[in-house]
Amino acid sequence: MAEQQSIKVEPEFDVAQVRAQFPSLNQQVYDHPLVYLDSGASAQKPDVVIDAISNYYRNDHANVHRGVHKLAERATDAFEGARERIASFINAESPREIIFVRGATEGINLVAQSWGQQNLKSGDEVMITEMEHHANIVPWQFICQQKNAVLKVIPMNDRGELLMDSFRDLLSAKTRMVAVTHISNALGTVNPVKEIVSLAHHVGAKVLIDGAQAAPHSKIDIDEIGCDFYAFSGHKVYGPTGIGVLWGREELLAKMPPYQGGGEMIRRVTFEKSDFASPPYRFEAGTPNIAGAVGLGVAIDWLDGLGLGNVSTHEAALLEYATSKAKETPGMRIIGTAENKAGILSFELEGIHPHDLGTIFDRQGVAIRAGHHCAMPVMQHFSVPATVRASFGVYNTLEDIDALFRGVARAQELFG
Amino acid sequence: MYDALRELYEDLILDHNRNPRNYPIKPEGTNHSAHGFNSLCGDEFHVHLKIADGRIEDIGFEGAGCAISTASSSLMTEAVKGMKVEDAKTLFTHVHEILTEEQVRDDKQDLLGKLSVLIGVKEYPLRVKCATLIWHTLHAAINKEQGIISTDD
Numbered sequence: 348m349a350e351q352q353s354i355k356v357e358p359e360f361d362v363a364q365v366r367a368q369f370p371s372l373n374q375q376v377y378d379h380p381l382v383y384l385d386s387g388a389s390a391q392k393p394d395v396v397i398d399a400i401s402n403y404y405r406n407d408h409a410n411v412h413r414g415v416h417k418l419a420e421r422a423t424d425a426f427e428g429a430r431e432r433i434a435s436f437i438n439a440e441s442p443r444e445i446i447f448v449r450g451a452t453e454g455i456n457l458v459a460q461s462w463g464q465q466n467l468k469s470g471d472e473v474m475i476t477e478m479e480h481h482a483n484i485v486p487w488q489f490i491c492q493q494k495n496a497v498l499k500v501i502p503m504n505d506r507g508e509l510l511m512d513s514f515r516d517l518l519s520a521k522t523r524m525v526a527v528t529h530i531s532n533a534l535g536t537v538n539p540v541k542e543i544v545s546l547a548h549h550v551g552a553k554v555l556i557d558g559a560q561a562a563p564h565s566k567i568d569i570d571e572i573g574c575d576f577y578a579f580s581g582h583k584v585y586g587p588t589g590i591g592v593l594w595g596r597e598e599l600l601a602k603m604p605p606y607q608g609g610g611e612m613i614r615r616v617t618f619e620k621s622d623f624a625s626p627p628y629r630f631e632a633g634t635p636n637i638a639g640a641v642g643l644g645v646a647i648d649w650l651d652g653l654g655l656g657n658v659s660t661h662e663a664a665l666l667e668y669a670t671s672k673a674k675e676t677p678g679m680r681i682i683g684t685a686e687n688k689a690g691i692l693s694f695e696l697e698g699i700h701p702h703d704l705g706t707i708f709d710r711q712g713v714a715i716r717a718g719h720h721c722a723m724p725v726m727q728h729f730s731v732p733a734t735v736r737a738s739f740g741v742y743n744t745l746e747d748i749d750a751l752f753r754g755v756a757r758a759q760e761l762f763g
Numbered sequence: 764m765y766d767a768l769r770e771l772y773e774d775l776i777l778d779h780n781r782n783p784r785n786y787p788i789k790p791e792g793t794n795h796s797a798h799g800f801n802s803l804c805g806d807e808f809h810v811h812l813k814i815a816d817g818r819i820e821d822i823g824f825e826g827a828g829c830a831i832s833t834a835s836s837s838l839m840t841e842a843v844k845g846m847k848v849e850d851a852k853t854l855f856t857h858v859h860e861i862l863t864e865e866q867v868r869d870d871k872q873d874l875l876g877k878l879s880v881l882i883g884v885k886e887y888p889l890r891v892k893c894a895t896l897i898w899h900t901l902h903a904a905i906n907k908e909q910g911i912i913s914t915d916d
């Protein structure tokens with residue numbers, strides 16, 4: 348399977364053709380054409396995804412797994428079909444390893460609570476990194492407090508790269524879980540996840556990868572990474588909000604207790620006790636986000652159709668162009684200069700607060716994110732209250748980056 | 764040419780951002796302090812007052828934030844320094860109303876004097892909380908409220 352994918356010939360990539368599929372990009376903001384550089388927060392949606400959701404509600408909606416009627420059958424097929432597509436997209440062994448969740452956040456909470464309740468005990472260690480999103484910090488703080496376990500943090504250097512020697516030193520037989528982001532949303536750093544997995548497995552720890560930022564940028568092959576859990580959000584891969592994926596190794600999921608109780612997740616219920624369904628249904632209590640799953644399946648097919656190699660190449664070119672312009676801009680300091688970086692440019696501008704920049708960009712139709720990016724420890728590392736972050740998607744162009752830098756010039760002119 | 768950004772970033776705002784008055788100062792004899800923090804933006808200030816005989820005898824602030832929150836803080840300290848506490852409370856109410864209510868009578872706006880430069884922020888609904896943070900922090904300091912004051916949630 349992996350071999351087949353690597354020899355797959357990618358189609359031609361034409362950014363104008365890609366853009367044309369995104370109706371929301373075709374609008375004016377304050378009399379300027381919208382320049383959307385905030386895909387790291389959430390990506391815009393192509394027609395195929397919008398249509399798939401609309402068609403699902405127009406024609407096929409019913410509850411899943413519950414009815415014997417035609418619509419229930421169609422809804423169930425669409426929902427389970429999406430699960431199969433996602434499984435093959437990330438090279439999972441089986442669709443039974445794909446759990447539909449609300450997003451990366453819920454996926455991580457699910458593992459922290461379900462796996463953590465069962466496997467962590469007093470004195471055990473959970474390891475995260477200094478560059479995690481709050482979604483991969485707070486759930487581990489909760490379970491560590493509940494279990495009297497210890498949360499350890501792998502530090503990074505001033506380029507925003509993990510200190511792998513410190514990681515090796517921190518690892519021990521007490522390490523039970525290593526939870527690491529694949530790509531940092533605040534810095535763009537691409538972490539060496541394969542190496543992290545192999546080091547962690549060496550001491551018997553499990554590894555969860557937060558793939559929220561990686562899934563939209565590059566081909567995810569969980570078999571090659573070798574991790575135990577992988578979580579990502581639908582809305583960042585050009586799919587709907589409120590849906591995401593937690594992939595887990597089947598033999599681990601099979602042993603884990605349910606996360607929430609309700610319908611769908613049980614086999615038999617009496618007032619004395621309930622028998623739980625097998626994964627993935629054990630972890631999907633209640634009526635799921637069916638339309639969301641359908642939309643996500645279509646989004647992933649669409650992204651796969653563009654060719655993830657093309658996507659990575661395109662975004663790397665945008666990053667290179669933006670980085671070279673940043674280096675020529677007086678007073679601009681790039682936050683996050685890792686050797687291996689994805690399409691994110693975080694920066695600060697001397698004498699101008701990121702929020703003022705955000706407003707100035709906005710009035711020129713340029714949407715960026717100004718803030719702490721839900722990664723306050725990263726801000727603390729670099730001693731900044733916030734940064735401005737431009738994050739690139741498949742539809743961005745070199746002209747978008749020119750608009751960004753026109754905004755920078757305008758801000759510098761305003762602030763004198 | 765009408766320039767919406769200039770309306771917000773007027774020279775007076777930029778000047779108070781670059782050279783904030785009564786900053787970074789905790790006056791001797793401070794007997795009222797409060798802590799304001801908008802966690803979404805990271806704007807964070809401490810206000811310190813020396814109140815005696817019902818009057819704000821001295822004031823200073825510390826911390827950091829965007830141009831709007833910094834300039835608003837600086838202008839606030841200038842405006843209330845030496846004021847009777849009751850008058851400062853009234854001014855707080857006016858500023859709050861003028862910045863947060865949609866329709867404001869012109870004569871109300873006239874009450875603000877130099878502070879009317881803050882009105883430009885009303886064109887930027889997402890930024891109003893930046894301008895009001897320090898005023899709520901002032902109010903909390905006067906009332907000796909504990910805890911962190913916030914205007915963004």
Ligand SMILES: Cc1ncc(COP(=O)(O)O)c(C=O)c1O
Nearest residue numbers: 450451452480482532559560580
């Ligand atoms: C690295 C990373 N992890 C986790 C998340 C959380 O994703 P969501 O809010 O979709 O659950 C994000 C999104 O901002 C992210 O960038």
